[in-house]
Amino acid sequence: MSKFSDYAQFTKLRLSAIVVLSAAIGYAMGCRSFGISMDWAGMGWLVLGGFLVTGASNGFNQVIERNLDKLMTRTGNRPLPQGRMSVSEAMIVASVMGAAGVFILAYFMNPLSGILGALALVLYVAAYTPLKQITPFAVFVGALPGAIPPMLGWVAASDGFGTIGLPAVILFAVQFMWQFPHFWAIAWVADDDYKKAGFRLLPTRHRDKSSAFQVVVYSIFLIPTSLLPLMFNMSGLVTAGITLACGTVFLVQALKLYKDLEIRSAQRLMFGSFIYLPVVQLALLIGY
Template sequence: MSEESFISDFKKLIKLRLTFLVVFSASISFLIGNKQQDESINWINWLILTVGGFLVTGAANGFNEIIEKDLDKLMKRTSDRPIPSGRMTTGQALVLSLFMGIAGTLILVRLNFLTGVLSVFSILLYAFLYTPSKRKSPIAVFIGAFPGALPPLIGYFAAFDRPQISWIPIILFLIQFVWQFPHFWAIAWVLDDDYKKAGFRLLPTTQRDRVSGLMTWLSTIVLIPVSLIPTIMGFGGWIIGGVSLILGLIFCWFGFMLYRNLDIKSAQKVMFGSFFYLPVVQLVLLFDFNRIL
């Protein structure tokens, strides 16, 4: 295997774009945690979080692909991944994933013990609870929303020598938790034909029907008040409140159009809207964050 080929396969193994999104979310929350303490940014710790978070997320995605290697062969979108295509053995992927998981956890523990524990918890939840549940029941989306919402929690706590529970990390967790329902249901709608080949049951009713469309739309409605909590609680200003409201209403409109049309084109708008919504809201919150005691 050439170096170029290995790098290409490694990117697919760790789902590079997803990994970057997770690391971005954790990094923004880390910076918010720094602002909460009214301290200058510790860029060394930020780098430690970024590298450790990248490795831990890559490990979770690697374990996911190992577990689903036979199912990935059945789906067009995943058949070219390194394991099902035969370009990488399960053993090689396992060694890489174990190395990334252990190394990433040891790196994150340097920040504080809680950050390391949460990183291990996220791997276990995602790889060994969410992954096998995808073929059993639509409840898998609810299960997967927990590890999916841990990055902002991990990032925020990483900013502290001695983390303490407060409303701020809980709200950061809650926003990302609720956001995942329209995000995943839209993806499941778009890819339903491919998912069915592997037996994945991710839509609320397991079908592209009116109830699944309604549930997706309702999840975008719930996201609006949840995204306004930072402003209501006082640690987010009026700018983030306004941006969250505007984006939330647009996102909600996309959800309504999916409910009305029940087509893939509408689901794609919800899906791409979700890609845009979360990083923008998190970035604006960072710059419109008010330090509270």
């Protein structure tokens, strides 16, 4: 396996790209909020800085969980468990990426962007990662840094120190609420594997009606949350219609999981969540 492939696994390249996309959409919306033309150089720095911070977060996570990753099928082939990367190399790479990413966000965008990037990294590595073996509450903690990217993108478009406006808070809220059914669907599918490492990430730690009920509840909460842009004049009826349709389909998938508790239903919900977020965010951008 090539060194590039190892680094791609170490930084979770595809996941990092998805995270950066939400930040880029937030930045584009921020430019419109402030009535400025798109700064493509700024977009480039945001994407680079965001990718470095996200990759560093994933890297530190893998350093901390390297012995646990050996126990799980889905993570057993990562470079650290397989010995293709040393702990010292991993720490150096993650540290350089994290420091460079925060610097880029703070220097080329604004100081508040750098602070948000650093906050996301610290919450993910120092709070979410160790809590995964302790309590299902880890999902709530992990949703905080997970929802920062679109907010960070919007803030990056502001002048001076940086500003967190209502649109940034709404973007944060939508992505925050989306993460619960999204991550619990993943945890449902991978629960047997997670248990090998002692991770108990489902609400009740089991694939049962109570866990599925919470998936449904948060899927319901996601619908009014995703309509906040309409309520605060951030979008029109067409965008709201797209968002409502996506939320309804998402809820139907969650109800199917509650009905049968099948892994196949959780897989459909998981893939549906991958489609939901970019579609809704792009609809918000187009209709903003």
